[in-house]
Amino acid sequence: MTLFFPYTVMQVVPELDTGGVEQTVVDVARAVIEAGGRAIVVSKGGRLEAYLRQIGAVVHRLPVHSKNPYVQLKNHFALRALIRKEQPDIVHVRSRAPALSALPAAKAEGVKTVTTYHGIYNAGSGLKRWYNGRMTTADVVIANSGYTRAHVLGEYDLDPAKVIAVPRGVDLSKFEPSAVDAVRVNKLAKDWSIDRADGRTRFLLAGRLTRWKGQALVIEALKGLGRPDVQLILAGDDQGRSDYTQELRTLAARLRIEDQVKIVGHCSDMPAAYALCDFALAPSLEPEAFGRTAVEPQAMGRPVLAARHGATAETVEDGVTGWLVTPGDASAWADAMRVAVQTSAPARAVMGAAGRARVHERFSLSAMCAATLDIYCSLLT
Numbered sequence: 174m175t176l177f178f179p180y181t182v183m184q185v186v187p188e189l190d191t192g193g194v195e196q197t198v199v200d201v202a203r204a205v206i207e208a209g210g211r212a213i214v215v216s217k218g219g220r221l222e223a224y225l226r227q228i229g230a231v232v233h234r235l236p237v238h239s240k241n242p243y244v245q246l247k248n249h250f251a252l253r254a255l256i257r258k259e260q261p262d263i264v265h266v267r268s269r270a271p272a273l274s275a276l277p278a279a280k281a282e283g284v285k286t287v288t289t290y291h292g293i294y295n296a297g298s299g300l301k302r303w304y305n306g307r308m309t310t311a312d313v314v315i316a317n318s319g320y321t322r323a324h325v326l327g328e329y330d331l332d333p334a335k336v337i338a339v340p341r342g343v344d345l346s347k348f349e350p351s352a353v354d355a356v357r358v359n360k361l362a363k364d365w366s367i368d369r370a371d372g373r374t375r376f377l378l379a380g381r382l383t384r385w386k387g388q389a390l391v392i393e394a395l396k397g398l399g400r401p402d403v404q405l406i407l408a409g410d411d412q413g414r415s416d417y418t419q420e421l422r423t424l425a426a427r428l429r430i431e432d433q434v435k436i437v438g439h440c441s442d443m444p445a446a447y448a449l450c451d452f453a454l455a456p457s458l459e460p461e462a463f464g465r466t467a468v469e470p471q472a473m474g475r476p477v478l479a480a481r482h483g484a485t486a487e488t489v490e491d492g493v494t495g496w497l498v499t500p501g502d503a504s505a506w507a508d509a510m511r512v513a514v515q516t517s518a519p520a521r522a523v524m525g526a527a528g529r530a531r532v533h534e535r536f537s538l539s540a541m542c543a544a545t546l547d548i549y550c551s552l553l554t
Contacts, residue, residue, distance in 0.1 A: 178208035178546055180553060183261035185252075185271040187238035189219030193465060194267055194291045196221075197341060197541075201265075202230045204542035213259050215252070215275075231259070237271040248274035256282045263287060263549050269294065272307040285552040286311040289339075290321050292462040296328070313548055315339050317463045318484035337548060340488075341463045342541030343532055348444050348472035350529075357445040365406070365437045367449070373404045374514050376478075377450035379443060379466045380457075382411035382436075387456030387480070388421055390503055396428040397507030403433060403514060405454075408446055410439040447473035451521070452513050455479040455489075458501050464488060468536050471495070471528030476521060478509050488536065494528035 182205050186198050199221055202212035212230040216222075217238045225232050235251055236244055252275055256264065264279035265287040266272045272288060279286045288311040296302035308314065309329050314336045316322035322338040325331070346352070362369050376395075380386045388407050395405050411418045418436060425434040440446050447453060453470035455461070460483025467477050467485045477495035479485040491497040496512065499505040516524075 178205060178210040178550070180205075180262040180549065181211040181213065181260060182263045182265060182549060183213040183215060183256070183259060184265045184267060185215045185237055185275040186267045187216060187270060189214070189216045189221040189225070189232075191220065193341065193463075195219065197289075197291070198267060199225060199228075200342065200344075200538055201542060201545050203228050204546060206230065208546060213261060215255065215271075237274065238268075240270050240273075245274045249278050252278035253282055256284060262553055265289070265549075266308070266311065267291060269304060269308055272310075273304075276307065276310055287313045287315060287548065287552070289315040289317065290325055290462070291317050291341075293321060293324050293460070302328075312552055313337060315545070315548065317341050319487055320460065320484040321462045337544075339541055339544045339548070340484075340536050341465060341468075342538035343465065343468050343472050343536050344538045345472060345533060348447075348469050348532075350448065350474050353444045353448045353473075357442060358448050361440075361442060361445045361449055365435060367404075367406075367435070369449070373402050374452070375404045375406060375450040376452045376454050376510065376513075377406045377408060377446060377470070377475075378454040378456065379408045379440065379446065379469075380455075381409045382407065382414060382418055382421070384417060385458045387454075387458050387501075389424055390458065390501065391454055391456050391506060391510075392421060392424050392428065392430070392434060393503040394506035394510060395433060396430055397503055398510050398514075399507075400511075400514065401433065403510070405434050406446075406450060407434070407436045408438070408440040408443075443469060444473060447475050450475065452510075453477045453495075455485050456498070456500075456506060457483070457485070459483075461485050467495075468532055471525075472532040472536075474522075474525030474529050476513065476516075476524040476528065478506070478513060490527070490531060494524055494531050 205212040206229050215233045218234045222232050266275045267289050288308045294305040316338045319338045425431040447470045455467040464485045467479045467488045477489050479489040480500040481497035489495045496509050498509045
């Protein structure tokens with residue numbers, strides 16, 4: 174990482190509630206401060222504001238999440254005034270709606286700009302393509318994976334040197350097997366009514382309960398596997414999609430495997446969840462722009478079964494740190510789960526160690542922050 178960073182970075186993000194984008198904002202703000210710089214965050218607010226202030230960041234509230242043209246116009250002038258006041262060296266925009274006002278404001282004040290594509294933006298119309306494309310007008314565009322970078326370059330006529338892949342980072346101090354004691358794992362097992370002594374092989378699918386994440390697919394795969402000594406745990410918030418949650422319960426009951434499927438809701442201790450299970454699943458039906466649920470379990474030494482598309486094809490090394498599986502094919506997923514279950518404990522340990530090494534080398538939080546600060550420096554020196 175850049176040892177000394179005597180600059181001010183203003184990040185603009187729609188909100189500061191819990192989420193991957195918001196956590197990355199916090200991580201980069203902390204890295205800027207630790208390297209000797211000033212960190213400013215502009216958003217509509219959220220629960221992470223208090224922590225940002227605690228680490229020394231400056232927080233401002235503006236309705237930058239809004240797509241309303243009148244609000245956008247007001248935001249533009251408010252951001253110009255804020256830029257003149259705070260004197261940032263870099264304005265880093267992390268979403269499309271804020272980009273409409275923040276990028277022109279920064280350029281009008283002569284400030285260098287960066288954007289980050291945290292996901293894939295599909296365009297169904299010319300207007301939507303124009304809207305998505307505002308993110309590409311920054312001086313440098315960061316993509317959160319090689320897959321996302323290829324998508325951006327395929328959609329827009331850009332100098333490839335301007336679009337830089339910086340994979341999202343995992344906090345290796347949090348996802349560290351030796352830091353997760355038996356007390357935490359046992360508490361989670363009790364909360365989830367899991368008998369750790371029952372001899373079952375456990376697969377964990379972590380992620381919000383929504384159809385494209387593939388929960389129904391792996392329930393069908395579990396039926397195809399045909400082994401009662403295997404348990405599937407679905408951990409994630411349905412965010413009000415209770416109909417889908419009930420659909421999953423009904424599917425498991427119809428397939429007569431409801432005793433093998435646990436839907437446990439939101440989990441606040443994911444390291445313990447991975448420690449409790451033997452394998453992780455990342456079966457998304459649509460390509461993931463990054464897919465942290467394929468990376469975090471590797472950091473915890475757990476082999477991953479992931480869909481062979483999108484960024485998960487980058488983060489999981491087939492046959493080495495896990496298995497890549499045909500997307501959307503329940504039979505293929507049943508076969509892959511069978512291979513995993515039949516893999517010996519020593520072989521699993523070797524795969525787990527390879528996964529940990531891969532994450533430490535390519536997907537660490539420190540590597541992400543170092544690459545981001547290096548990009549900032551490249552624009553300022």
